[in-house]
Amino acid sequence: MSSPIIRLDGVHKVFGDGPGAVRAVEDVTLEIAQGEIFGVIGYSGAGKSTLVRLVNGLERATAGTVVVDGRTVSAMTEKQLRPVRADIGMIFQQFNLFSAKSVAENIAYPLRVAGWDKDRRRERVAELLRFVGLADKAAARPAELSGGQKQRVGIARALASSPKILLADESTSALDPETTRDVLSLLRRVNAELGVTIVVITHEMDVVKYLCDRVAVMEGGRVVELGSVYDVFSHPTQEATRRFVGTSLRDRPTPDVLARLAASHPGTLVTVGVQEDHGSSAQIMRTLAANAVDGAIVYGGITEIGERPFGSLTLALTGEPAAIEAALAELRHFTTVQEYPELEATR
Ligand SMILES: Nc1ncnc2c1ncn2[C@@H]1O[C@H](COP(=O)(O)OP(=O)(O)OP(=O)(O)O)[C@@H](O)[C@H]1O
Numbered sequence: 251m252s253s254p255i256i257r258l259d260g261v262h263k264v265f266g267d268g269p270g271a272v273r274a275v276e277d278v279t280l281e282i283a284q285g286e287i288f289g290v291i292g293y294s295g296a297g298k299s300t301l302v303r304l305v306n307g308l309e310r311a312t313a314g315t316v317v318v319d320g321r322t323v324s325a326m327t328e329k330q331l332r333p334v335r336a337d338i339g340m341i342f343q344q345f346n347l348f349s350a351k352s353v354a355e356n357i358a359y360p361l362r363v364a365g366w367d368k369d370r371r372r373e374r375v376a377e378l379l380r381f382v383g384l385a386d387k388a389a390a391r392p393a394e395l396s397g398g399q400k401q402r403v404g405i406a407r408a409l410a411s412s413p414k415i416l417l418a419d420e421s422t423s424a425l426d427p428e429t430t431r432d433v434l435s436l437l438r439r440v441n442a443e444l445g446v447t448i449v450v451i452t453h454e455m456d457v458v459k460y461l462c463d464r465v466a467v468m469e470g471g472r473v474v475e476l477g478s479v480y481d482v483f484s485h486p487t488q489e490a491t492r493r494f495v496g497t498s499l500r501d502r503p504t505p506d507v508l509a510r511l512a513a514s515h516p517g518t519l520v521t522v523g524v525q526e527d528h529g530s531s532a533q534i535m536r537t538l539a540a541n542a543v544d545g546a547i548v549y550g551g552i553t554e555i556g557e558r559p560f561g562s563l564t565l566a567l568t569g570e571p572a573a574i575e576a577a578l579a580e581l582r583h584f585t586t587v588q589e590y591p592e593l594e595a596t597r
Pocket of ligand 1: 265266272273274292293294295296297298299300301
């Protein structure tokens with residue numbers, strides 16, 4: 251990993267005190283590399299927003315240190331924080347645009363505050379409008395724009411003073427799936443073409459899957475899982491992570507679907523993991539054939555995470571019981587196998 255641009259060390263944030271105190275962030279230690287797209291995922295109240303607000307100094311850590319680009323923000327005064335904040339752009343779920351100002355004026359606003367003269371502002375705004383694909387909307391008011399266009403304006407405004415870091419707090423949660431894709435691909439360009447480090451807060455695993463290099467899963471203020479997106483998808487160690495992964499992949503049958511499959515297919519139902527290095531679908535099928543077991547694919551899905559295949563296949567296995575046992579034992583050597591004894595009991 252290249253040198254970290256954000257480093258949190260033993261960070262706690264407690265709101266209030268006494269019995270009513272809320273431990274919003276508890277003992278978080280993590281590093282985010284320069285140029286990385288880092289996801290923070292968790293359910294509502296997990297502490298994601300607070301964690302990110304600690305990075306730009308909008309919240310002060312109760313304990314621990316927060317270092318951004320070599321500067322210890324957790325120990326800074328408001329005045330000292332100002333230049334640090336200029337290096338950090340932020341976008342929001344509700345866009346937070348000025349409704350009475352034009353698109354161009356919205357984007358120019360931070361530059362005006364920073365004291366840029368009119369000509370430089372105009373030039374920079376034109377450049378940003380081109381970058382986000384809204385060159386023809388400079389004079390429009392936010393109310394005349396779609397949700398996706400509003401978020402593009404939000405991104406242009408956040409990038410106005412060329413920050414090194416962009417914090418995106420549920421930036422696509424108010425958008426439909428197609429518009430979400432557009433905004434996420436714009437964020438990818440912001441990262442790839444401008445080299446901006448991006449921290450994405452979300453409750454949607456699809457956003458993490460599409461956009462992020464690494465992800466932290468938060469629960470009850472703690473980071474309960476941290477790793478590359480592929481590793482977290484393929485080997486979730488926490489129940490919360492498994493639920494997030496399940497909502498994104500939708501490759502595993504629900505109990506209802508399983509019951510229907512069991513009623514309409516002969517054989518033993520199993521769900522077998524498909525991954526790049528172990529458990530390719532070809533390897534799974536070869537193993538079944540070598541044991542004289544027939545495997546009909548009855549459910550499943552394989553997707554790409556970071557350009558690597560991942561998912562599962564649910565198979566209805568038919569053959570001699572001993573042969574099925576042997577095939578499953580062999581499959582277990584290289585991939586995950588989920589059996590459904592509860593279904594067998596009802597047959
Ligand atoms: N200013 C505050 N004062 C008191 N409690 C707060 C404050 N800000 C956040 N909290 C509490 O801290 C906890 C974490 O909140 P936070 O907003 O960081 O979670 P989140 O994961 O971002 O959730 P959401 O997705 O709903 O925004 C919650 O219990 C919340 O009520």
